Amino acid sequence: MTTPVLSVRGMTVEIPTRRGVLRPVDNVSFDIAEGEILGVVGESGAGKSMTGNAVIGLLDPPARIVSGEVLLKGEAVHTAKGEKLRRIRGKRMGMIFQDPLTSLNPLLTVGEQLSETILEHLPVSQSEAEKRAIAALDEVGIPAAAQRIDSYPHEFSGGMRQRVVIALALCAEPDLVIADEPTTALDVSVQAQIIALLKRLCRDKGVAVMLVTHDMGVIAEAADRVAVMYAGRMAELGPVREVLTRARHPYTAGLMGSTPLASQGQKRLRQIPGAMPRLEHLPDGCAFHPRCDRAEARCRQNPAPDLTACEGRAACWFPLPAQSEKEEVSA
Amino acid sequence: MSALIEVENLTRVFDVSKPWLNRVIERLPKALLTAVSDVSFGIEENSVYALVGESGSGKSTIGKIIVGLVPPSSGKVEIDGVDLATEPEGARRAAVRENVQMIFQDPYASLNPRWKVRDIIAEPVSARGGDTEGLAERLLEQVGLSAQDAGKYPHEFSGGQRQRICIARALASNPRIIVCDEPTSALDVSVQSQVLNLMSDLREELGLTYLFISHDLTVVRHMADKVGVLYLGTLVEEAPRDTLYADPKHPYTQMLFEAAPRMDAFGRDIDPPKGEIPDAINPPPGCAFHPRCPIAVDRCRKERPRLREVGKTRVACHLAE
Amino acid sequence: MAETDMPSDAPIRPPSRIKRAWESDLAWSFRHTPVAMISAFVVTLLVLAALLAPLIAPHNPFDPATLNLMNGFTPPGEANAFTGDSFLMGTDDQGRDVFSTILYGMRISLFVGFSAVLLALVIGVVLGLLAGYLGGWTETIIMRVADVQLTFPAILVAMLIFGIAKGITPPEYRDQMAIWVLILAIGLSDWVQFARVVRGATLVEKSREYVQAARLIGRSPFSIMIRHILPNVLNPVLVIATISLALAIIAEATLSFLGVGAPPTKPSLGTLIRIGQEFMFSGEWWILFFPALTLLALALSINLLGDWLRDALNPKLR
Numbered sequence: 001m002t003t004p005v006l007s008v009r010g011m012t013v014e015i016p017t018r019r020g021v022l023r024p025v026d027n028v029s030f031d032i033a034e035g036e037i038l039g040v041v042g043e044s045g046a047g048k049s050m051t052g053n054a055v056i057g058l059l060d061p062p063a064r065i066v067s068g069e070v071l072l073k074g075e076a077v078h079t080a081k082g083e084k085l086r087r088i089r090g091k092r093m094g095m096i097f098q099d100p101l102t103s104l105n106p107l108l109t110v111g112e113q114l115s116e117t118i119l120e121h122l123p124v125s126q127s128e129a130e131k132r133a134i135a136a137l138d139e140v141g142i143p144a145a146a147q148r149i150d151s152y153p154h155e156f157s158g159g160m161r162q163r164v165v166i167a168l169a170l171c172a173e174p175d176l177v178i179a180d181e182p183t184t185a186l187d188v189s190v191q192a193q194i195i196a197l198l199k200r201l202c203r204d205k206g207v208a209v210m211l212v213t214h215d216m217g218v219i220a221e222a223a224d225r226v227a228v229m230y231a232g233r234m235a236e237l238g239p240v241r242e243v244l245t246r247a248r249h250p251y252t253a254g255l256m257g258s259t260p261l262a263s264q265g266q267k268r269l270r271q272i273p274g275a276m277p278r279l280e281h282l283p284d285g286c287a288f289h290p291r292c293d294r295a296e297a298r299c300r301q302n303p304a305p306d307l308t309a310c311e312g313r314a315a316c317w318f319p320l321p322a323q324s325e326k327e328e329v330s331a
Numbered sequence: 332m333s334a335l336i337e338v339e340n341l342t343r344v345f346d347v348s349k350p351w352l353n354r355v356i357e358r359l360p361k362a363l364l365t366a367v368s369d370v371s372f373g374i375e376e377n378s379v380y381a382l383v384g385e386s387g388s389g390k391s392t393i394g395k396i397i398v399g400l401v402p403p404s405s406g407k408v409e410i411d412g413v414d415l416a417t418e419p420e421g422a423r424r425a426a427v428r429e430n431v432q433m434i435f436q437d438p439y440a441s442l443n444p445r446w447k448v449r450d451i452i453a454e455p456v457s458a459r460g461g462d463t464e465g466l467a468e469r470l471l472e473q474v475g476l477s478a479q480d481a482g483k484y485p486h487e488f489s490g491g492q493r494q495r496i497c498i499a500r501a502l503a504s505n506p507r508i509i510v511c512d513e514p515t516s517a518l519d520v521s522v523q524s525q526v527l528n529l530m531s532d533l534r535e536e537l538g539l540t541y542l543f544i545s546h547d548l549t550v551v552r553h554m555a556d557k558v559g560v561l562y563l564g565t566l567v568e569e570a571p572r573d574t575l576y577a578d579p580k581h582p583y584t585q586m587l588f589e590a591a592p593r594m595d596a597f598g599r600d601i602d603p604p605k606g607e608i609p610d611a612i613n614p615p616p617g618c619a620f621h622p623r624c625p626i627a628v629d630r631c632r633k634e635r636p637r638l639r640e641v642g643k644t645r646v647a648c649h650l651a652e
Numbered sequence: 653m654a655e656t657d658m659p660s661d662a663p664i665r666p667p668s669r670i671k672r673a674w675e676s677d678l679a680w681s682f683r684h685t686p687v688a689m690i691s692a693f694v695v696t697l698l699v700l701a702a703l704l705a706p707l708i709a710p711h712n713p714f715d716p717a718t719l720n721l722m723n724g725f726t727p728p729g730e731a732n733a734f735t736g737d738s739f740l741m742g743t744d745d746q747g748r749d750v751f752s753t754i755l756y757g758m759r760i761s762l763f764v765g766f767s768a769v770l771l772a773l774v775i776g777v778v779l780g781l782l783a784g785y786l787g788g789w790t791e792t793i794i795m796r797v798a799d800v801q802l803t804f805p806a807i808l809v810a811m812l813i814f815g816i817a818k819g820i821t822p823p824e825y826r827d828q829m830a831i832w833v834l835i836l837a838i839g840l841s842d843w844v845q846f847a848r849v850v851r852g853a854t855l856v857e858k859s860r861e862y863v864q865a866a867r868l869i870g871r872s873p874f875s876i877m878i879r880h881i882l883p884n885v886l887n888p889v890l891v892i893a894t895i896s897l898a899l900a901i902i903a904e905a906t907l908s909f910l911g912v913g914a915p916p917t918k919p920s921l922g923t924l925i926r927i928g929q930e931f932m933f934s935g936e937w938w939i940l941f942f943p944a945l946t947l948l949a950l951a952l953s954i955n956l957l958g959d960w961l962r963d964a965l966n967p968k969l970r
Contacts, residue, residue, distance in 0.1 A: 187385035187546070188587060188591050189587065216520065240597055244597075445883040455869045458869050
């Protein structure tokens with residue numbers, strides 16, 4: 001098997017505060033292969049954005065990676081500092097944020113921002129960089145790219161701006177793109193456009209994508225594999241179809257069951273009782289046990305098993321049984 | 332059957348011009364934004380009417396007009412036969428106001444952080460000098476929280492719990508109608524279902540009528556009895572829920588259903604919809620949707636379609652049948 | 653409906669008010685910022701000294717009966733050649749104990765400072781709330797007046813107000829009125845920054861949904877401003893008030909130094925510095941030095957306290 005583009009091994013992020021050390025990301029491991037889209041899904045406070053920021057080295061101090069490693073094509077990036085980190089971040093990893101307006105510099109034209117990034121990371125001439133900038137805008141579906149290159153970010157609509165951000169993230173030909181809620185601020189019709197664009201570009205360019213979102217629908221449409229996070233830990237990891245249709249972890253099952261779509265035609269929605277615990281008040285044992293209907297004494301005493309150590313996909317002492325192929329066909 | 336809320340030819344225009352001095356110096360014309368344009372519909376007692384649309388569709392503005400936060404530019408809203416904007420009798424106005432409450436989208440911004448939960452919930456009653464003894468405690472238990480929570484401050488609660496507090500406040504004056512402006516879009520999925528279930532239970536227990544404003548088609552499908560689809564301030568389609576979801580007639584509704592992410596659409600490659608929502612200050616002539624419409628004909632570019640009845644559906648499209 | 657988001661049934665006794673205050677973020681930050689603690693200590697010490705001046709001061713510098721002209725120009729710590737009296741910080745030309753005049757002077761400086769800030773705060777907060785909440789012409793008028801006032805240095809505005817007030821008070825009341833005129837002058841020259849900050853914060857709060865909810869309930873604009881918005885804009889006001897206090901004390905000193913402030917019969921720190929600088933070059937340095945040092949310590953520690961407060965109340969820096 002070839003080396004994955006991104007390989008995260010046992011990564012733990014801690015934030016020391018006066019009320020004790022918080023652990024927003026706890027012993028998280030996953031790989032992303034070339035051209036693959038890994039969806040990272042979870043509710044607010046699950047640590048999904050923090051995971052993305054840790055991978056790309058954008059943690060705000062005092063948060064820091066205290067253990068584990070982040071390997072980009074086999075090279076350790078979690079120890080990179082200063083100039084080296086900057087090179088890796090700009091050239092080999094790109095980032096797409098939720099709000100396209102704040103991730104663009106309002107005082108520079110989009111052309112200037114694109115060619116600046118290209119010049120910084122690729123050995124090309126000024127005129128070549130400009131040509132590539134136009135090509136990049138064209139590629140993300142901005143009409144009349146050669147004219148729009150001299151426009152400022154505020155002259156674009158929300159959807160077009162997010163396209164510019166995608167062009168910017170991809171123009172230095174990175175190996176990995178981290179997209180943090182890239183469509184959350186957009187309308188449904190524009191969201192569909194952006195997802196389609198992201199999928200097409202990554203497939204064509206062989207870029208690995210980490211797609212962080214809370215929207216199960218977006219994950220279902222875009223991701224190849226999905227990682228479900230709960231209270232800083234990886235609850236379940238597997239191919240998207242299997243995780244979403246035959247969840248093994250009770251949390252994933254509850255999450256899927258509580259969407260209005262799943263309870264269609266029923267008077268009441270299924271619900272998971274309670275809410276995600278705050279990091280300051282994590283329960284003992286498995287963090288999910290107070291909300292879990294399968295919880296037993298073992299779950300209250302022992303932390304959930306490590307995802308890599310347990311058989312199957314779910315970090316759970318009592319995972320839901322795997323359904324047979326037959327059932328799948330009838331469903 | 333006469334409706335509890337009757338909205339007739341409602342229009343709201345916002346003046347979004349630059350300040351007077353800038354306009355004079357830069358020779359700019361006044362910029363007027365038509366947020367709601369000639370919208371009419373009725374809501375039956377004890378039903379859930381949902382307004383769906385994307386940003387700029389005017390759905391929130393309609394909600395605010397109905398509760399009286401924003402006055403209409405023209406047209407009227409009659410609640411129980413009383414028009415808040417023109418009713419001369421103060422007592423009747425006050426009575427209607429008490430009957431209409433609202434739940435907002437952001438449970439973090441809709442509770443005053445300096446107030447105790449008890450005072451927040453009781454405010455609709457205490458502001459009128461009513462008796463609030465035990466009121467907050469009773470309402471807290473009704474929305475699934477504990478009476479002891481009354482002495483706490485909003486920051487001690489999670490998003491879902493705050494939304495429950497908002498619901499408790501809305502219930503304090505015994506309203507008949509609650510306008511819910513995206514009540515769950517700031518909440519996580521697992522919490523969203525708790526809040527939606529609570530709202531369904533309360534509706535049954537108290538015989539409430541909801542105007543449910545949302546952009547989430549799956550939530551609307553679960554909650555609504557009747558759905559109105561808005562595009563750029565205009566009502567383009569209205570139908571009973573099952574009719575609409577089974578057979579959307581307006582091309583915009585069809586596009587919306589097609590584009591919405593689906594839980595079962597693994598790796599689906601759809602042909603994404605074309606274009607974006609146009610600028611509401613200079614909307615396209617004729618049918619506002621025609622630049623993005625796959626089936627638009629010449630007539631659509633010139634003549635604005637009127638709502639007409641096709642079966643159980645009211646639809647504003649020249650070509651729908 | 654039985655499920656709640658978190659188990660909230662457990663009867664947890666809320667901790668007492670004092671314990672809560674001690675454990676609050678603000679108190680924690682205070683305990684972990686040495687600069688803040690030192691500044692607070694200095695300010696407390698100086699304010700207490702000023703308040704208790706009649707008890708602490710060895711002499712009453714304003715009671716001519718206790719003064720002995722022979723004690724004039726005694727250097728600090730040394731015994732007077734004629735009377736044998738010795739003074740901690742020496743004496744001035746009239747034989748007044750410098751230490752005692754500083755204690756009494758600080759009373760006036762602090763009184764003027766606090767009162768002026770209070771005046772500026774009330775005017776600024778009221779006008780800021782009105783401008784921010786009502787908008788329209790109210791806002792335009794208030795904020796344009798503020799803009800115009802900002803184009804003059806505050807001290808100039810204060811001198812102007814002082815001059816006008818002095819012109820209209822009868823001469824026999826001038827000395828008595830001087831302090832009040834001073835407060836009015838400094839207060840009126842300082843409201844603008846309160847108004848600007850409160851207006852900005854009001855605009856933010858106004859757009860929040862809890863204000864809309866209050867409107868929906870049928871509260872009057874006045875009641876919304878007082879009960880809902882005001883408590884939520886007080887944090888920045890507190891910060892500005894602290895920093896303004898230091899500025900007001902300096903402004904008072906400047907005016908008094910220029911001779912348009914507190915009269916020599918009721919000298920503030922500024923008046924003392926003005927008197928002292930006359931003797932600067934004839935060798936009697938202590939008459940200037942000790943009042944100036946006190947003013948510096950007072951203004952600096954209040955300022956440092958304000959800086960800390962600003963950082964501690966800013967959620968972004970926490």
